[in-house]
Amino acid sequence: MTTITTERLILRPLTLDDAEAAFEWTGDERVAKYMIYSTHESIETTKEWLGTVKSTDTAYEFGFVRRSDNKLIGSGGIRLKDDGFWEFGYNFRCDCWGMGYATEASKAMIELVRSRYGDVRLMAECAAENTASAHVIEKCGLVFKRYGEYSSYYGKKTFKAKIFEL
Template sequence: MATERLSLRPVVADDAEAFLGWRSRPDVVQFMYQPPWDLPTAETKLRTWSSAPFDEVGDVLVLAIEVDGAVAGEAMLKWAPGPRQAELGYALHPDVSGRGLATEAARATLELAFTRYGFHRVYARIDEENAASVRVAERLGMRREAHLLENDLRDGVWSNEVIYALLDRELS
């Protein structure tokens, strides 16, 4: 799938080094509730994701975001419990952030979720301190549905999460 400035495609195992470019950075993964990756972790994850099905609850579709022909980020759809629901995720290398690319990639991923996969509702779980990601959800027209207090641990400290969602008929 292509937009004006980027393209999205399913990941391949050879994307491991590119993903390491942002997944190894503490400032990027702090809101992903996981430690920074090393190369073996990246290789294992990308090998798994590149061959994973996307057919039922729990399955994850990870897309590489390409900007000017180079992998610069990721978008994710996770088949969620509940009828026709999915979770949206996205991350960009800081070198390309701040240009609206996350919003563009997330919008294209939402279109894919609603048109190709027939999801009815897509939501994003966001650490409330991740202001950039909250802005992306709001620019997409997603509605804030929940504010969860101390529902997860980030670096051993309780953190709050906000849930934004969009229905298929609301995508503009």
């Protein structure tokens, strides 16, 4: 079980007990807009999702807890892809946007894999129109490489994507 403490966050494994807090963003269409999941219609869907989340040494999944009030405000992860790149991603409750939390969490996840695996190759992608996410990725030191495309589960949504690497 990996837990990381940063200046303002604790990155820790998600559990079924997180359902109520997580539903605050999984049930919010503003958060799900560019994510590969669809907005959860009920907390039951969030419980099902939490039941499937597994963190391993090549696919770390975290809940992001704000240290000041111990509230779970987002989630994300960093995982090793078949092509050898580590890909990271995140999503946060709307009322916590614009405070640097995504950048702080992403840098901590990158530091984790660097400390364990050395000079790793990193990548991240976001919808081309998701400017905030592109900012986060660039603030983590990755550079834009090319455009691509990604689809949500069951192909419901397809987005033009910006792909970044380091």
